[in-house]
Amino acid sequence: MDDETRHRADAPPYLAALDLRGRRCVVAGGGAVARRKVEGLLAAGADVVVVAPEVGDMPPGAKLERREVRLDDLDGAMLAICATDDPDANAALAREAHRRGVLVNVVDDPDGGTFTVPAVARSGRVQVAVSTAGASPLLARRLRDELAPHVTEAHASLAGLLADLRAQWEPRAVAAGVPPAARRAAWQAVLDLPLLELLRDGELDEARGQAAAVLERALALD
Numbered sequence: 001m002d003d004e005t006r007h008r009a010d011a012p013p014y015l016a017a018l019d020l021r022g023r024r025c026v027v028a029g030g031g032a033v034a035r036r037k038v039e040g041l042l043a044a045g046a047d048v049v050v051v052a053p054e055v056g057d058m059p060p061g062a063k064l065e066r067r068e069v070r071l072d073d074l075d076g077a078m079l080a081i082c083a084t085d086d087p088d089a090n091a092a093l094a095r096e097a098h099r100r101g102v103l104v105n106v107v108d109d110p111d112g113g114t115f116t117v118p119a120v121a122r123s124g125r126v127q128v129a130v131s132t133a134g135a136s137p138l139l140a141r142r143l144r145d146e147l148a149p150h151v152t153e154a155h156a157s158l159a160g161l162l163a164d165l166r167a168q169w170e171p172r173a174v175a176a177g178v179p180p181a182a183r184r185a186a187w188q189a190v191l192d193l194p195l196l197e198l199l200r201d202g203e204l205d206e207a208r209g210q211a212a213a214v215l216e217r218a219l220a221l222d
Contacts, residue, residue, distance in 0.1 A: 124156025
């Protein structure tokens with residue numbers, strides 16, 4: 001495969017979920033767009049620093065630096081958002097981020113960064129992201145809004161339940177020598193249960209009991 005094919009202009013982005021917990025993330029800009037970016041970063045547990053001469057109302061938890069952004073604001077940063085109203089300042093910070101290998105999003109120039117931010121519908125641990133690779137943020141948000149009603153509190157509860165069961169069961173299954181294919185089959189059987197319906201009805205204990213019983217049978221069958 002030649003370089004032109006590998007780097008073709010119409011290639012879609014590779015979507016990934018970043019673990020930003022405790023990571024320094026810099027947002028340059030203090031307006032409404034910057035605020036939306038800050039909200040998403042804080043929700044991911046990031047250590048967020050907002051730098052701008054004038055900073056509007058920002059969510060609690062962000063560190064505010066009311067001054068012009070500097071290139072050394074990227075010191076120790078994993079990620080940067082360029083959201084000032086000055087395209088030249090955004091471009092300069094983005095160039096420095098590229099040089100340092102810092103992930104960067106440029107809100108007024110999607111092609112100038114290393115990533116774009118998808119529109120996200122959230123409920124607890126469950127997130128559904130829609131990306132147009134920067135082609136149309138409005139389309140991404142519209143699709144997100146259409147999907148949002150399907151991402152419910154019951155899905156969040158189910159994700160939490162599965163996380164708890166996984167933490168308890170997987171070490172036991174590995175220790176018992178249950179092969180990966182059998183473990184995947186066990187989890188598929190759990191997901192085939194009417195867990196969402198039980199959780200929507202507030203029957204958390206019943207949902208947990210049914211799921212745990214399936215997992216225990218998988219251990220016994222091995």
